[in-house]
Structure formats: C-alpha cells, structure tokens
Amino acid sequence: MEPGQTRAFSVGLTGGIGCGKTTVADMFGALGASLVDTDAIAHALxxxxxxxxxxxxxxxxxxxxxxxxxxxxxxxxxxxxxxxxxxxxxxxxxxxxxxxxxxxxxxxxxGPYVIFVVPLLIESGTWRERVTRVLAVDCPEAVQVARVMARNHLTQAQVRAIMAAQVTRAQRLAAADDVVVNDDGIAALRPQVERLHAFYLAEAARLASSSMQGL
Structure with a gap:
C-alpha cells in the first residue's frame, strides 16, 4: 500500500478536543476494527x-x-x-x-476495516479523499470545555483557544457521514457504536465483493 492510500473500506474518526474520540475508537477496536491513531503516531515520532x-x-x-x-x-x-x-x-x-x-x-x-483516528481530519483538507466515510464524535461545547479542563488541568481560556484552532462543531457535523453523540456516558455510546460497526462490516463486505468481481 502506497503512502496516502487506504484499503477498500475505511473510516476517518474525528471530533473536537474532549469529545471522546479515544473512547469511541477503543469501542470499535473491541468489536474487531483495526485502529490507526495518528495522534499516537505523532507522539512516537x-x-x-x-x-x-x-x-x-x-x-x-x-x-x-x-x-x-x-x-x-x-x-x-x-x-x-x-x-x-x-x-x-x-x-x-x-x-x-x-x-x-x-x-x-x-x-x-x-481487521475487516480500518478506522483512522484523526483529530484534525476536517482541518487537514486531505483526509476526506483518503477514507470511505467520516465519523464525527460529537458533544456540546460546554461538555468539551469541562472535560478538557478536568483532564488536562487547563483554564477555560486555554481550552477555548485550542477549540478556536479547530473547525467549528457545525462544520465538523456538516462534513461527517456518521455521528456518534457522546454526552450521556458509556451506556449510551455502546448501541451507537454497535449499529455503526454492523453497517461498516456490511459496507466493507460489499466493497470487497465488488473488487473481486472486477478482477
């Protein structure tokens, strides 16, 4: 596979800071999806x-x-x-x-499909063409701020500055094919992830079948 290419079916998972991208990605990983986390790669580099x-x-x-x-x-x-x-x-x-x-x-x-976890997927301008679908993890901005202040020990102004460097919530939702709402705990997340996982499995199988027929 050449740099920039992806397999037949792949998902780009994104979301604003504090929306819970890692939690959602880990839930997909537990169901069998392969995860490629660009933030983890950047930390290693x-x-x-x-x-x-x-x-x-x-x-x-x-x-x-x-x-x-x-x-x-x-x-x-x-x-x-x-x-x-x-x-x-x-x-x-x-x-x-x-x-x-x-x-x-x-x-x-x-895994049957790959999820690329890309915090700045929309901002990058290149990832949309590299994945089959974009999945946004979403929550109200007030929830984002509270989570990041508690997790990273930042002030509200510091969190708002980070959010200002990202696309707006409305822009992210407009660019997404699928949305997981993360404002009500793990129990509310699970059925959303399971539904999308089933859909992604079906799409991956469909595209794989089409590719084989084209050989």
Missing part, C-alpha cells in the same frame, strides 16, 4: 529518539526538546498558537512522516 526529532530541533532549536530528548509539546503548542508560520513549519515536518507511518500501519491491519 516526537518521543526521545523519535524519527521527527532531528528535523524539529534543526528547525526550532534545542530549547524545544525536553531534558529526556522528546518534543516539548507545551512549548511548541504556545508557539504555534501565536505564530502561523511556526505551525506551517511544524506541519511540513510532521505530516509527511505521519502519513507514511499511517499507511504502513494500515497495510498490516488485519
């Missing part, structure tokens, strides 16, 4: 001795590394929020590496 670190340090300087040699994510976050040029330089380094690692992970996936 920017860990100590990560593949992206030499280029990042060359571009931004040694002050952007922690004492252990990982990317200082808090410092980088402050920079890219204040400087769009810095964001562009960061993305120019990370995005090709993430894309390559994502394609490699999808190529060895064994």
């Amino acid at each position: 920017t860990a100590p001795h990560g593949a992206a670190m030499p280029a990042l340090l060359a571009a931004f300087g040694p002050d952007f590394a922690t004492p252990e040699g990982a990317l200082d994510r808090a410092k980088m976050r402050e920079l890219v929020f204040a400087d769009p040029g810095a964001r562009a330089r960061l993305e120019a380094i990370l995005h090709p590496l993430i894309r390559e690692a994502t394609a490699a992970a999808a190529a060895v996936a064994t």
Whole structure:
C-alpha cells in the first residue's frame, strides 16, 4: 500500500478536543476494527529518539526538546498558537512522516476495516479523499470545555483557544457521514457504536465483493 492510500473500506474518526474520540475508537477496536491513531503516531515520532526529532530541533532549536530528548509539546503548542508560520513549519515536518507511518500501519491491519483516528481530519483538507466515510464524535461545547479542563488541568481560556484552532462543531457535523453523540456516558455510546460497526462490516463486505468481481 502506497503512502496516502487506504484499503477498500475505511473510516476517518474525528471530533473536537474532549469529545471522546479515544473512547469511541477503543469501542470499535473491541468489536474487531483495526485502529490507526495518528495522534499516537505523532507522539512516537516526537518521543526521545523519535524519527521527527532531528528535523524539529534543526528547525526550532534545542530549547524545544525536553531534558529526556522528546518534543516539548507545551512549548511548541504556545508557539504555534501565536505564530502561523511556526505551525506551517511544524506541519511540513510532521505530516509527511505521519502519513507514511499511517499507511504502513494500515497495510498490516488485519481487521475487516480500518478506522483512522484523526483529530484534525476536517482541518487537514486531505483526509476526506483518503477514507470511505467520516465519523464525527460529537458533544456540546460546554461538555468539551469541562472535560478538557478536568483532564488536562487547563483554564477555560486555554481550552477555548485550542477549540478556536479547530473547525467549528457545525462544520465538523456538516462534513461527517456518521455521528456518534457522546454526552450521556458509556451506556449510551455502546448501541451507537454497535449499529455503526454492523453497517461498516456490511459496507466493507460489499466493497470487497465488488473488487473481486472486477478482477
């Protein structure tokens, strides 16, 4: 599989910060879907001795590394929020590496379909063409703010700043083919995920059958 390609049926899972993307993705994984998490890939690339670190340090300087040699994510976050040029330089380094690692992970996936977990799927402008369907995890903005403040120990202003760098809730929902609403606990999530999993299995089987007939 070449970088940028996906298998016959794949899902791009996205959602605003604090919406519960990881929880929903893990539920799909427990049902048998193969998960490829771009955030986890990015963390590996920017860990100590990560593949992206030499280029990042060359571009931004040694002050952007922690004492252990990982990317200082808090410092980088402050920079890219204040400087769009810095964001562009960061993305120019990370995005090709993430894309390559994502394609490699999808190529060895064994599930009936792949879910790519992509926090900024809508913002990227390229992922929509790479997946069969887009799944948005949704919740009210007030719930997002409360969750992230509690989880990450950030102020409301800091959370709002992160949300402002993402597409709006309305834009995300407009771009989605499917929506999981995550505002009422795990018990309310499960039937939504199970219904979509059954649909995705059927679609994956249909596309696989069509591909075989075309051979």
